[in-house]
Amino acid sequence: MDLSAINPAVLIASLMVSATPILLAAIGELVVEKSGVLNLGVEGMMITGAICGFAAAVETGSPVAGFIAAAVGASLLSLIFAVLTQYLLANQVATGLALTLFGLGFSAMIGQGYVGMKPPLTPDLRIPILSDIPVLGEILFRHDLMVYVSLALVAAVWAVLKYSRVGLILRAVGENHDAAHALGYKVIRIRILALMFGGACAGLGGAYLSLIRVPSWTQGMTAGAGWIALAIVVFASWKPWRVLLGAYLFGGITVLQLNLQAAGVKVPVQYLSMSPYLITILVLVIMSANRSRASLNAPASLGKSFHASY
Numbered sequence: 001m002d003l004s005a006i007n008p009a010v011l012i013a014s015l016m017v018s019a020t021p022i023l024l025a026a027i028g029e030l031v032v033e034k035s036g037v038l039n040l041g042v043e044g045m046m047i048t049g050a051i052c053g054f055a056a057a058v059e060t061g062s063p064v065a066g067f068i069a070a071a072v073g074a075s076l077l078s079l080i081f082a083v084l085t086q087y088l089l090a091n092q093v094a095t096g097l098a099l100t101l102f103g104l105g106f107s108a109m110i111g112q113g114y115v116g117m118k119p120p121l122t123p124d125l126r127i128p129i130l131s132d133i134p135v136l137g138e139i140l141f142r143h144d145l146m147v148y149v150s151l152a153l154v155a156a157v158w159a160v161l162k163y164s165r166v167g168l169i170l171r172a173v174g175e176n177h178d179a180a181h182a183l184g185y186k187v188i189r190i191r192i193l194a195l196m197f198g199g200a201c202a203g204l205g206g207a208y209l210s211l212i213r214v215p216s217w218t219q220g221m222t223a224g225a226g227w228i229a230l231a232i233v234v235f236a237s238w239k240p241w242r243v244l245l246g247a248y249l250f251g252g253i254t255v256l257q258l259n260l261q262a263a264g265v266k267v268p269v270q271y272l273s274m275s276p277y278l279i280t281i282l283v284l285v286i287m288s289a290n291r292s293r294a295s296l297n298a299p300a301s302l303g304k305s306f307h308a309s310y
Helices: 008-034 042-060 063-087 092-110 136-140 145-163 165-175 177-182 187-213 225-235 240-262 269-288 291-297
Strands: none
Touching: 008 042, 008 136, 008 145, 008 165, 008 187, 008 225, 008 240, 042 063, 042 092, 042 187, 042 225, 063 092, 063 187, 145 165, 145 187, 145 240, 165 177, 165 187, 177 187, 187 225, 225 240, 225 269, 240 269
16 A cells, blocks of 8 residues: 555645536536426436537537537427426426436436547646646646536626625526516516526436547436535525535545555445445434425425416
């Protein structure tokens, strides 16, 4: 066992890359839940984004086209969920689970012809001068564009929810959809837009896995990342900056266990591989211990169907 082989700067930089797909999916789901909708189909949207983005990038030779296709594909999938739950008033939990199963099956079907292929390279965005700073430059300024996009999304969601009229309306719909409707706001339209935004973010997270993190296409490659994103939203108490913290915590544990394996730590590989999920569950249990606080932070109308009776 040689722990000196673990470079802290490389570890932190790898942490940011590892956390990016989950961060993208989680920040999108936070917006969805702020509107009062519980979408458990994040895993299905992520895997759909992964194959749509991979296929588009391979066919066009452009990673940008891949990410756009991933956002559009997953957003269209979320639109199916929106129609079923907002217009047909289907149960949100059952529909979300069905969406995940559909996404997994759909991606496996259209991904058969792409197994073994390599997508076009997505270059790192080395920021001049700043990337040459010792240690700090390696940690913060040598990443691909999507890492910075994920951080910008967190900041933008936080600012919109806290300071803008759009954020105020979204939170009003999530807290009391009947009151928001009485004030003249289009509850269903707002929720559909929130769902499509959440779907696009999940799609970007999935495409990040297949185009940058791995990069290749493998059936079921999200490996529960969508469920972790859902858990992180609860862990974060529906606050954007805490979502960032939760995603980086999970990403850090994931990268650390890989480094420990490489360093030859004498612990069964299976235990190290499941450690990120176990620690996530442990954190959620601790956070849920105070039920009154958890319920206070959750949007009051979360998971409730809206039907305009007047």
